[in-house]
Amino acid sequence: MQLADELGLRADLELSYAPVVVTRTVARAQRDVWRVVGVPQPEKGKKRLFVCSDEGRVPAVRLDRDASAANEQFARLARGDLVVLRGASARGDGLRIGHDAQVQRLDRVPRGDS
Secondary structure (H helix, E strand, O other), X not given: OHHHHHHOOOOOOOOOOOOOOOOOOOOOEOOOEEEEOOOOOOEOOEEEEEEEEOOEXXXXXXXXXXXXXXXXXXXXXXXXXXXXXXXXXXXXXXXXXXXXXXXXXEOOOOEOOO
8 A cells, every 4th residue: 555655556456567668679788797596505615606697507616725806705695696707717517716717796787788
């Protein structure tokens, strides 16, 4: 009832549709932007998170020995976070966050041409 009053809607009428925004072009997401979709399971010597993008769902793994200032934000990532992973290498167990890889948590999805 409070929401209807706030939006100026009649509470006795039920909305039977949702507005849709249609556009001819959609801005592409920036390259290397991923969303954390999994909850990390405790593993000895590493942290593994599942991330997804247009490229699909893959695990991102950082070994404890590869922790550095450039990738320190990896330790604080949680489900739902947006993250830029630069310098990650493809390995058999997913994307490997090495010592020189850069990890940056984002507040929103940047849009660009790349």
